[in-house]
Amino acid sequence: MATTTASFTLSSSDILSQAISLSTTATLYKGGTTATGLEQMNYHRAIIPTGTSFDLIEESDALKDNSNYVYIINKNTAAADYVTISINEEVIGSLYGGDWMFIPWSCDLSAAANDSTIEIQAFTAPNTIEYALFHVGETLVTSADS
Amino acid sequence: MATTTATITLSSGDIADNRFSVSNTSTLTNVGTDTGMTKTTGLSRLELSAITKIVLFGAGGSTDSTPGTGTGLAINKGRFYIKNLNDRGDGTKFVKLMMDDFEIGRLYGGDWAFYPWDGGSGSDLEVKPSSTTDTTLEYIMFYE
Numbered sequence: 001m002a003t004t005t006a007s008f009t010l011s012s013s014d015i016l017s018q019a020i021s022l023s024t025t026a027t028l029y030k031g032g033t034t035a036t037g038l039e040q041m042n043y044h045r046a047i048i049p050t051g052t053s054f055d056l057i058e059e060s061d062a063l064k065d066n067s068n069y070v071y072i073i074n075k076n077t078a079a080a081d082y083v084t085i086s087i088n089e090e091v092i093g094s095l096y097g098g099d100w101m102f103i104p105w106s107c108d109l110s111a112a113a114n115d116s117t118i119e120i121q122a123f124t125a126p127n128t129i130e131y132a133l134f135h136v137g138e139t140l141v142t143s144a145d146s
Numbered sequence: 147m148a149t150t151t152a153t154i155t156l157s158s159g160d161i162a163d164n165r166f167s168v169s170n171t172s173t174l175t176n177v178g179t180d181t182g183m184t185k186t187t188g189l190s191r192l193e194l195s196a197i198t199k200i201v202l203f204g205a206g207g208s209t210d211s212t213p214g215t216g217t218g219l220a221i222n223k224g225r226f227y228i229k230n231l232n233d234r235g236d237g238t239k240f241v242k243l244m245m246d247d248f249e250i251g252r253l254y255g256g257d258w259a260f261y262p263w264d265g266g267s268g269s270d271l272e273v274k275p276s277s278t279t280d281t282t283l284e285y286i287m288f289y290e
Contacts, residue, residue, distance in 0.1 A: 005156070007153075007156075015182075015183070015186055029254065031240070034236055079175065079178055102260050102261070103250060103259045132168070
């Protein structure tokens with residue numbers, strides 16, 4: 001097993017009359033275990049062209065109904081450039097230049113085919129993103145010429 | 147405008163051959179601008195003890211801004227943080243993080259999430275515990 005941590009700090013000195021600050025750290029474990037760390041990771045960098053919704057992280061049997069964690073950041077610097085992140089044909093939210101997100105992803109296969117796939121679409125300009133998937137398994141494809 | 151920052155650090159000494167570490171900070175701004183968000187729901191704490199779906203924020207900014215009933219806040223283009231404050235325990239209990247009845251992911255004890263939420267028709271932001279064990283959540287929304 002591996003030990004991977006995800007730390008988060010949120011702070012503002014002026015959104016309320018008093019400063020707010022919160023911090024937390026989670027260790028990324030496999031679902032259904034007390035303390036067995038996830039030991040597989042994919043890390044990607046991609047340029048997403050505009051005009052089409054793409055599958056970013058595809059659902060699979062190896063991932064389903066367990067603990068997977070997804071991190072996505074939009075590396076564009078223009079504030080107006082953005083991508084939308086969708087699951088199950090619904091937009092969760094938009095990542096503008098510099099924005100990031102971190103979610104657990106259970107890869108729920110109980111719905112229709114491809115409904116758990118995480119999709120992305122770029123707007124305004126091609127958007128450079130980096131994304132990581134910390135996961136419980138991967139469905140490997142048998143070589144066509146094996 | 148206000149200045150609110152969110153920082154993530156992902157770190158592991160042994161998930162790869164070399165140490166892996168990624169850290170980034172984003173400033174929470176209004177849509178398509180450098181203007182800082184000025185609205186927040188404030189930090190909320192919620193205790194659940196039933197396997198029942200709860201709407202934390204209703205889509206479209208019309209209703210269900212508070213668990214169960216809601217009185218309506220116009221929340222669009224939000225930035226949402228949530229954490230399951232329970233201990234991990236035996237690792238079998240979690241809270242489903244959902245949108246419009248669909249399971250996005252599972253927050254086990256100690257897990258957290260931070261992500262943008264655009265709202266819009268049918269995109270209710272919901273949670274549902276997997277057991278009747280008392281579960282405590284904290285969450286906050288920043289929005290335009």
